[in-house]
Amino acid sequence: MSSSEGKVYGKREVTKYADGEQKTFSDTVAVEVPITIKVNGEEFVTVVCSPAYIEDMVVGYLASEGVIDSFRMVQSIRYDQTNGYVHVSLSRELSQLHQLLQGKRYITSCCGMSRQGFIFASDSKTTKTMKSRNVHLTDQECFKLMNELQSEAHVFKQTGGVHNAALATKDGIVLMRMDIGRHNALDKLYGYCLRNGISLTDKVMLFSGRLSSEILLKVAKIGCEIVLSKSAPTDRALMIAEELEITAVGFIRAQSMNVYTCSERIYQKS
Missing domain, CATH: 3.10.20.10 (Ubiquitin-like (UB roll))
Incomplete structure (x- = not known):
């Protein structure tokens, strides 16, 4: 498959051992x-x-x-x-x-x-403290956005070897990118917005992987008030989120999620 400039995944012949059996087949792998x-x-x-x-x-x-x-x-x-x-x-x-x-x-x-x-x-120099409270989401909007991210993760479904990130409003995904490097996926979003004059003040960051300190720093540099992830955060990431007033939400799966910091931006739909 090609995306923009290059081929992002290809085929490789592999030998698989499972349940006491051996078979050879063509597997899909991510390109780096x-x-x-x-x-x-x-x-x-x-x-x-x-x-x-x-x-x-x-x-x-x-x-x-x-x-x-x-x-x-x-x-x-x-x-x-x-x-x-x-x-x-x-x-x-x-x-x-x-x-x-x-x-x-x-x-x-x-x-x-x-x-x-x-x-x-x-x-x-480049991180931004998110003093504003312009963006608010219901719990159901968080679940809907994460479901949309996962349903659109076509390269991940093919390879299992990439991270996905997206910018969204409460109405849905505006821009989505993938990469083998989680920080690269966020840079691709940021760069596109800078090159095309797209405002980031009303956007939510969606992320497929772990909320590490580097991801929280990247979100702060991009300037998003809320970051949603299906995975776990680290303690250092949450320290950064608290200091920079970013709402960090993790473990978004089915109808469950954890709001770790700045919970006033998330509310339950009545």
């Missing part, structure tokens, strides 16, 4: 590729990701890391799919990026190492 971002001609970071919506991901990543303040700073962006490079030209002088470029690092899709562990300065 390394993408190196070059900023003003210099290598900045290599990201391992699903090969779809690459330019959106790069814009979202640069914004969340504090490299750009808005999409207006991007003079040009070009994805060289053959060689795995994204060339970004910014209006900032290279000298202004020196410290960031010196911190060049390699990021994998692995869930065991949070990106927060690599850099903290940009987190404090």
